[in-house]
Amino acid sequence: xxxxxxxxxxxxxxxxxxxxxxxxxxxxxxxxxxxxxxxxxxxxxxxxxxxxxxxxxxxxxxxxxxxxxxxxxxxxxxxxxxxxxxxxxxxxxxxxxxxxxxxxxxxxxxxxxxxxxxxxxxxxxxxxxxxxxxxxxxxxxxxxxxxxxxxxxxxxxxxxxxxxxxxxxxxxxxxxxxxxxxxxxxxxxxxxxxxxxxxxxxxxxxxxxxxxxxxxxxxxxxxxxxxxxxxxxxxxxxxxxxxxxxxxxxxxxxxxxxxxxxxxxxxxxxxxxxxxxxxxxxxxxxxxxxxxxxxxx
Amino acid sequence: xxxxxxxxxxxxxxxxxxxxxxxxxxxxxxxxxxxxxxxxxxxxxxxxxxxxxxxxxxxxxxxxxxxxxxxxxxxxxxxxxxxxxxxxxxxxxxxxxxxxxxxxxxxxxxxxxxxxxxxxxxxxxxxxxxxxxxxxxxxxxxxxxxxxxxxxxxxxxxxxxxxxxxxxxxxxxxxxxxxxxxxxxxxxxxxxxxxxxxxxxxxxxxxxxxxxxxxxxxxxxxxxxxxxxxxxxxxxxxxxxxxxxxxxxxxxxxxxxxxxxxxxxxxxxxxxxxxxxxxxxxxxxxxxxxxx
Numbered sequence: 001x002x003x004x005x006x007x008x009x010x011x012x013x014x015x016x017x018x019x020x021x022x023x024x025x026x027x028x029x030x031x032x033x034x035x036x037x038x039x040x041x042x043x044x045x046x047x048x049x050x051x052x053x054x055x056x057x058x059x060x061x062x063x064x065x066x067x068x069x070x071x072x073x074x075x076x077x078x079x080x081x082x083x084x085x086x087x088x089x090x091x092x093x094x095x096x097x098x099x100x101x102x103x104x105x106x107x108x109x110x111x112x113x114x115x116x117x118x119x120x121x122x123x124x125x126x127x128x129x130x131x132x133x134x135x136x137x138x139x140x141x142x143x144x145x146x147x148x149x150x151x152x153x154x155x156x157x158x159x160x161x162x163x164x165x166x167x168x169x170x171x172x173x174x175x176x177x178x179x180x181x182x183x184x185x186x187x188x189x190x191x192x193x194x195x196x197x198x199x200x201x202x203x204x205x206x207x208x209x210x211x212x213x214x215x216x217x218x219x220x221x222x223x224x225x226x227x228x229x230x231x232x233x234x235x236x237x238x239x240x241x242x243x244x245x246x247x248x249x250x251x252x253x254x255x256x257x258x259x260x261x262x263x264x265x266x267x268x269x270x271x272x273x274x275x276x277x278x279x280x281x282x283x284x285x286x287x288x289x290x291x292x293x294x295x296x297x
Numbered sequence: 298x299x300x301x302x303x304x305x306x307x308x309x310x311x312x313x314x315x316x317x318x319x320x321x322x323x324x325x326x327x328x329x330x331x332x333x334x335x336x337x338x339x340x341x342x343x344x345x346x347x348x349x350x351x352x353x354x355x356x357x358x359x360x361x362x363x364x365x366x367x368x369x370x371x372x373x374x375x376x377x378x379x380x381x382x383x384x385x386x387x388x389x390x391x392x393x394x395x396x397x398x399x400x401x402x403x404x405x406x407x408x409x410x411x412x413x414x415x416x417x418x419x420x421x422x423x424x425x426x427x428x429x430x431x432x433x434x435x436x437x438x439x440x441x442x443x444x445x446x447x448x449x450x451x452x453x454x455x456x457x458x459x460x461x462x463x464x465x466x467x468x469x470x471x472x473x474x475x476x477x478x479x480x481x482x483x484x485x486x487x488x489x490x491x492x493x494x495x496x497x498x499x500x501x502x503x504x505x506x507x508x509x510x511x512x513x514x515x516x517x518x519x520x521x522x523x524x525x526x527x528x529x530x531x532x533x534x535x536x537x538x539x540x541x542x543x544x545x546x547x548x549x550x551x552x553x554x555x556x557x558x559x560x561x562x563x564x565x566x567x568x569x570x571x572x573x574x575x576x577x578x579x580x581x582x583x584x585x586x587x588x589x
Contacts, residue, residue: 030494031417038408039423041464044449045442046430052441115330118323125324130576131569132331134515135338186334191516195471198508202478236474240467243431267440282429 057081057271080272093252094277098284101245104185108241109234112189116196117226134194136187188244192237199233200226235292239285246281253277341565344558345369368555372563375547375556381535383543390522390540393458397521400459402510405468410502412469413476414484424473430466443530452531458524458539468513475509476502511578519568540564 032039060076084090119130203226211221227234247254253273260270346364376383411417412424442461451457479502487497503510528542544560 027415028417031411031415031420034411034415034494034498035408035423037404038464038469041404041460042426042430042466044445045461045464046466047426048445049441050430052444056441111330115327118327121323123323127573127576129327129331131572132334134572134576135334135569182333186330187337190334194512194515198475198512201508232474236470239431261439 053271054275056268057275059268076268080268081276083269084273084276090256090273093256094280097246097253098280101242104188104245105238105241107185108189108192109238111185112192112237113196113230113234115189116193116200117222119193119197120200130197134190136190188241191244192241195233195237195240196230199230203229235289238288238292242285242288243281246277338565341558341562344555345562347555347558349555368559371556372547372559379543381538385536386538386540386543389455389537390524393455393524393539394518394521396455397459397462398514398517400463401465401468401517402513404463405465405472405513406503406506406510407498408469409472409476409506410498413473413479414481414502427466427469427473431470446531453534453537455537457531458521458527461527462517462521465517468517471512472506472509475506479505507578511575515572515575518571522568523564 057080058075058077060074060079115133119126119133207225207229208221211225216224257270257274260266260273343361345368346366347361348363348365348367351361351363412420446452446457446461451460483501483505484497487501492500523541524539525541525545528538532538532542541564544564547556547560
């Protein structure tokens with residue numbers, strides 16, 4: 001009887017000495033194994049097209065040879081980039097879209113946080129309100145394109161509303177432009193509201209109890225409990241909103257790009273413009289992350 | 298010493314009153330904001346019931362004054378005369394939606410688990426790539442993407458609806474943020490109890506990511522349910538096309554503006570139902586009881 005446990009121990013120890021050195025390696029293999037389906041899709045359907053579009057930006061592309069592999073399209077180096085910089089119309093559009101997102105992002109995030117905090121409370125009809133604020137995401141796709149008119153960045157619904165006589169007083173007080181802007185911002189913030197709502201659930205309820213016992217008002221408990229807890233999500237949402245406004249299909253840069261893409265021989269210029277735009281976006285987000293780093297827990 | 302039954306009852310009553318008052322303020326504020334958010338849907342409903350002469354009024358009217366069911370009748374006529382039976386489009390869309398959402402959740406939760414809880418070489422680089430690709434402009438790579446998908450012979454199959462969207466950076470980014478909130482100790486406890494990595498993922502990570510999963514499902518449902526772009530670009534067999542595509546072909550042309558409103562209205566309902574079902578999972582406080 002006494003022999004058996006000893007044998008077992010020895011075996012275990014032996015096994016440990018062999019696998020222990022490669023423990024880290026096993027962990028890393030497991031890590032990669034779990035991510036592999038995602039990585040394959042990512043490489044094939046994201047990185048590869050991106051790489052091809054970088055390549056295209058250095059060629060004067062022809063329809064027969066979009067990526068300069070067969071030699072039909074002459075290599076032009078940075079000429080496409082130079083063309084983008086030289087053409088004032090492109091720069092104007094890009095600058096305009098940056099300015100728009102500069103004021104939109106803070107408003108969207110603040111509005112989303114405000115609504116999410118309210119929607120977290122217990123009150124009758126909460127589900128109905130949650131559905132109402134989530135309607136824009138629900139209405140994605142066909143319906144969105146139906147609701148949006150040709151004029152860029154505004155919902156035709158809102159301009160229709162202000163133009164129609166039934167809400168004339170609203171129009172007289174605020175004007176067409178502001179109503180459209182408010183509507184568009186509310187419509188842009190539904191994803192952020194959802195993220196905030198999910199994040200708010202992770203704030204321990206006990207903390208609210210504690211500060212309430214200490215006599216904190218709802219206002220104080222928001223600043224000292226809620227906000228510190230959701231601060232990573234404030235940053236996440238800001239980045240999300242930033243990216244969302246930058247790559248939004250209704251962004252003037254996007255319509256310019258699709259215009260260039262469909263022109264046939266301008267694919268290289270379009271690729272160059274989109275890459276410069278992307279790098280500029282990245283720069284803005286990097287600056288934002290650096291600025292907000294100290295507020296992150 | 299203050300005993301429990303000596304607690305100031307008046308204070309408690311006042312406190313109750315105060316919260317009631319706050320609740321009313323919340324409802325008023327949300328109603329105001331909600332009204333603006335509701336306007337497009339109201340407009341959609343109104344358009345669906347507008348007779349043709351009201352659709353083309355200038356200046357446009359927001360509300361309908363003489364509601365009719367003409368647009369609905371016209372839609373049923375169009376669907377009855379379609380090349381492929383209407384139910385086939387419906388079947389296609391249900392199939393691709395279920396398959397896409399299932400694999401989307403599976404692939405992204407699996408990828409987020411090691412990204413958040415393991416250390417392996419290349420992890421930081423991978424996550425940086427994910428963050429970078431959030432800024433990825435779809436139209437920049439549209440042409441290369443088309444060539445790759447046709448090169449893989451994914452065109453003209455159901456797979457083309459499912460596969461290209463699976464490696465979704467937004468979904469992974471969100472998932473990882475939620476996963477970071479889960480304490481490592483839970484996984485360590487599981488490991489000490491002898492769970493394998495797969496069990497850790499399935500028995501611990503997946504249930505704890507329930508609200509992240511619901512978030513992703515809500516976010517991506519509308520996109521895939523109303524999908525029409527893929528059908529136009531990659532599918533040329535009419536039997537394989539989606540409901541969203543069929544609906545968008547109906548809406549074509551100025552003469553059918555009212556019908557387009559009706560189809561848009563009909564397409565919206567499943568999304569609203571999915572949201573109502575899933576939102577309780579997102580908001581479920583119990584899901585987070587094991588966290589923090």
